[in-house]
Amino acid sequence: MEAFEKKLKVAIMGAKGYPYVYGGYDTMIKELGERLIARGIHVRVYNHRALFKDRPRYVNGIECIYTPAIERKSLTQLTHTFVSMLHACFSDADVIFVVNSGNGPFGIFSKLFGKPTAINVDGLEWLRPKWKGFGSKYFYWASKLSTKLFDQVINDSEEMRQVYLREFQTDSKVIAYGANPKEDVPSGPISRWDLQSRSYFLIVGRLVPDNNADLIIEGFIQSASSRKLVIVGDVPFDDPWATRLKNMKDDRLIFTGYVKDPNELAALYSHCYAYFHGHEYGGTNPAMLKALGYGCAILALDTPFNQEMLQNGKHGWYFEKKASSVSKIVNKSEKSEDQLAKLRESARNGLTKKYDWDFVTEQYIEVFQGLARRKR
Template sequence: MKIAIIGSRGYPYVYSGYETLVKELSERLVNRGVSVTVYCHKALFLERPTEVNGIKLVYLPSIETKILSQFVHSFLSVIHACFTDVDVIFAVNSANGPFGIITKLFRKKTAINVDGMEWLRPKWKGLGSRYFYFASWLATKLYDQIVNDSEEMRKTYLDLFNKDSVVIAYGANIRKSEQPGLIEKWGLTPNGYYLIVGRLIPDNNADLIVEGFHKTSSKRKLVIVGDVPYKDEYSLKIKAMADRDARLLFTGYVTNQNELAELYHNAFAYFHGHEFGGTNPTMLKAMAYGSCILALDTRFNREMLQDDKFGLFFSKNEDSIAALILDIESMPVESQRMKYASSKGITARYTWDHVAEQYIEVFNKLRPQRKK
């Protein structure tokens, strides 16, 4: 079986949830005898080997702007893949919905992981929001199989587009703290800080969490890991908050995975403010790394944490966040209990091996039966 994967930045370029999915899935597919080709953004790779870890790599150019980069690259990738002998084209990101027209013309079997409700994200205002809604709707008409990453997102697609989908969550690898000293580079000590991890975009609500924290008299720090790869008012406004609260620490991107793991392991609690989307890879890491999780109260976060079994929730306002900080600091034993319990939420559903097996099942059902 031959699979082509489009819509990510490439392999092994681990940058966000989609790239992590492509990496973990591709490696496991190859180990199970599947031929995998991943399409990569040429500009992101100084070295361009044609194959890494048994995964075939194709590097194509794009127009490198915030809006056009992924769209143009995916368009070129689909065209290229349609002229190959791959059995199934697997796309990630609902923005690639319109390209199903091309695969239909070439009679290529397709699957698409549509991710979350991109049309609701504040960064896609006006035309961008309308495009994502249209592209998501079009994906349900043109692709052979829709994949969602949570039951709640499956319900959303049923309600909005009258289209059922296969639910395949993201995965995570459980690990324990091995090098706690790695956090010392930021002047941090175990349990001496709260943690936020994610892009500095409005729907991740880092500004709200910072404002809620600012209202407290906590002696701990608030560490914000992440940034955006461009300058905008929102990210600059959040980072400027450090000028009025010395307890705030912005690390920028942390690309060393051992350092990032230790930041999770040693935090007093992890704040998850992501508002839209289904199974969130950042939350999965917090669970797998044994964090005490404080999450925005959404149906997606409740599904992941099995309501309050593996986390506590706050409402979308500063006072709720401040009150939760006061509560958790008055219950240090409860914080430790939640740390111990959170990794138990990584059930078989959230393991990469199980994720890979589910995708293989989808691809096998789609691939054309070759004549003997």
């Protein structure tokens, strides 16, 4: 291994931290960070201090820095990255890697300090229903600044690359999110909810409007299915929209809340009759990758991003953004057991090389090394 690579120091920020695996970015930092360490690269992750009762300096070889934040719903993530960026600019990091386009404005500090930077900008944050008015305008502005203040913009899908070309006239490097396919997962854990294999449809994701759980639930209730609909996920705060969903009355609905046990989550994916994917905004979605990796028959909202991931219908069926379309695809699925079995058999074939974590890591290493060499 080259001496240069061994000396490379990468600071990572913008998520909750390591090894706190809560969402897509946290999982990416875990998968990527551990592989970078194995390649002899020094990894420094900025952790959200309030989330970590124990604060060891090193975990699995990854250096952890615990920085504070203003503990408010709309300020926590941004203020945490602000403090982390200042710390990183005064550190010996060769490259700073930031996730989330909302952190775009903080690239001004790395510019002033001459620190090479890369940012993974994720999805269309400015279009998400949860951000209205100022929030939407902020995310659009922040995403635009990401293209001006960071040395390398990274998107996780070709569709998102096209969005940034159209909106901000900026090209980006496409590095997909990785997957960990698993076969032969035991069904035992689903008995916790009195379920049997193939006896239920599944939704996994935060209970927020842009994941369209309300649309799917309403359509399912209208269907003639005798199966259950299991909804995995919640929101970490009081929210009228999510509360309305959880108060919907139908004996077929099961709200599990968060499922943090990986074996239980794996079993829920692996043994569902079909997996509903209603995510509307963004590129490569981690929940969709899990569904492919666990061999699910996938029913997805018809968006350019979902078309790209499912190879234009090769690995799933699509429904339109209306309850009647959901109801129609549920009824069709109930009459098409053989076809859904074929979708399950071919699902893992949808995880092409670009979704392999080792390949993803190699691409990030090329970016980090290129940025560091440019400075040197």
